[in-house]
Amino acid sequence: MKPTSIQDLATMQDEIVKSGKNTWIKVGLSTCGIAAGAQETYFELRQQLRKAQIQVEVKRCGCAGKCAFEPLVEVAMEGMPTVTYKNVSKDMVSAIIEKHITGKQVIKEWAVPQVKDKQLRVVLRNCGVIDPDNIRDYIAAGGYQALAKVLLESSPEQVIADLKKSGLRGRGGAGFPTGLKWDITSKSQADEKYIVCNADEGDPGAYMDRGVLEGDPHAVLEGLVIGGYATGATKGFFYIRAEYPLAIERAEKAIKQARAQGFLGQNILGTDFSFDLEIRLGAGAFVCGEETALIASIEGKRGYPHPRPPYPSVKGVFDKPTCINNVETLANVSAIFAKGPEWFASIGLEKSTGTKVFAVTGKVANSGLVEVPMGTTIREIVYDIGGGAGGGKKVKAIQTGGPSGGVIPEEYFDTPVTYEELQKLGSIMGSGGMIVMDEDDSMVDIAKFYLGFCVDESCGKCAPCRIGGTQMLHLLEKIADGKGELADLGSLRKISRAMQKASLCGLGQTASNPVLSTLRYFENEYKDLIKA
């Protein structure tokens, strides 16, 4: 029977939780885990347990965020502490079964060390915990109760008011207040409206959204349906990067399961609200993360951006009012309505509430997905959680915001992470990429890398971005080759300003940021190359 009340869902939750066993093994099976060999480990575990006739359930889960330790295997045995083993290749399986399962002894040297750090999991609450392919696991974790509360007890106006109270800001990068975005869309009059989940994660070196979609797709879906109700959307689109086949597969499965349970489709949860979703795939164009380009792409066209206004909330997909939210934003929405806006607003700082997920990668000891309350300092993220550069090297700087962001040198690492503070330093929050660079890395080279990326990805529609980017890249190449002149630095700054002011969309307006910020903090590195 399909649930039609909060009570129904709570009963389902109870039943599923009660039917669960206290002894189980869990293997993380997301892209990074599978790449490290988790699939082989999973099959080996099942096979060996079957052979030895040991009755222990082997479960699958998404990414726990500890990418450097993949494949991860978590073992829970009645009367023993739950232990996570790291880097478990299939050759290690027999030892784990023999010592831990049969012998009831923890293999300490293989266990992931338990450390107390500032991580707080709101968005990643279920990632690495539940089986993303099984809606029952999500319901057991309290899933879809937020949707039930919203549909059965709140008006769309109340939902928007609550979201505003939570202080949630868009996690795609710019930090626009989500409640306000929903409000504007809800007030646009049209026969049809759309809500879009932007899962076209294009920043190279970042994979927060992939982690969430592969680890907990229902959390995003639930947020999207709540958004549909609040904005008055009749239909939703999941716009996902084609380069993420596993995320697509899991989102497809989640949609089917949600439909079967009555959380999507006609008369959701027995109410008169109807809403359905369709997946549309990106095709490898960074510019399609920009909302007007994304809209063109959903319409099956070239991903060319358009000038705003009109904003998508007035004229979006197929010229209808459209609300576009990022994956992490929507996963926050389902948490906010489960636990209340006051709870969310109490996390983080006044103007930047809640948490932020970062993909901490590059020259860092423990690379992975990290979720911390807003206001946590960069130092706490890079050193306490990331473990520093590793290999005895010194961290020189981080880069946030990907190709649209900038570098932040080590001496500013005590800055709390908020939208405003990062902007003051000449970078941006961005979608959550945090690249750590050590003393061996050249800042000119990293600026060239990002600019090269933007030149590749420029759609070519407007001249400032198309020509400005190429000219800047020529100058950077000239400097890197030791043929630069001091006047080139002035030219770089001048072209940057022109691109910022005159480009049509966010890509061109921000493409020069990595160059400007490296010039701001590491001008000496440019000058050294010019002198040499």
Next chain:
Amino acid sequence: MDQEQLRKEVDEIVKPWEGKEGNLIMVLHQIQNRYSYVPRDISFEVAKRLNVPLARIYEVITFYNYFKLEAPGKNIVSVCLGTACYLKGAPKLIDEIEKQIGVKPGETTPDGQFHVQAVRCLGCCGLAPVITVGQKVYSAVKPEQVAGILAEYSEPATAAAAS
């Protein structure tokens, strides 16, 4: 492929998307999944079937990196050029691949064995630098491992010619 067979295959692909607004990119994805690129004769047929000008189809194919106009080699070697992989030495892997099989990203070996491409982030930055061959992922790759990885996929004749 004869015309009738071709028409039948295009029909299968187009049918689920028929009448849906903005379906072109999704149809192209299905085509590429099936043929590993978008063959020209298929595009002609799709143009007729969806009633869109051929130019519109090519406009879309050439805009997006994901779509290919030519059959890629038998083994697709993707080198991740995301930021983490870049910092951890991916450009050296590209140089090494070129040294081993003589092709740059975007090219196919003359015998059609390998197609090399640079990709923007496969999303497993914790394992950087990463190379994939087909579906198989190789993590924390060092330049000296490249020859061995490629040899796993070389047919005996090619391997002999290379040595």
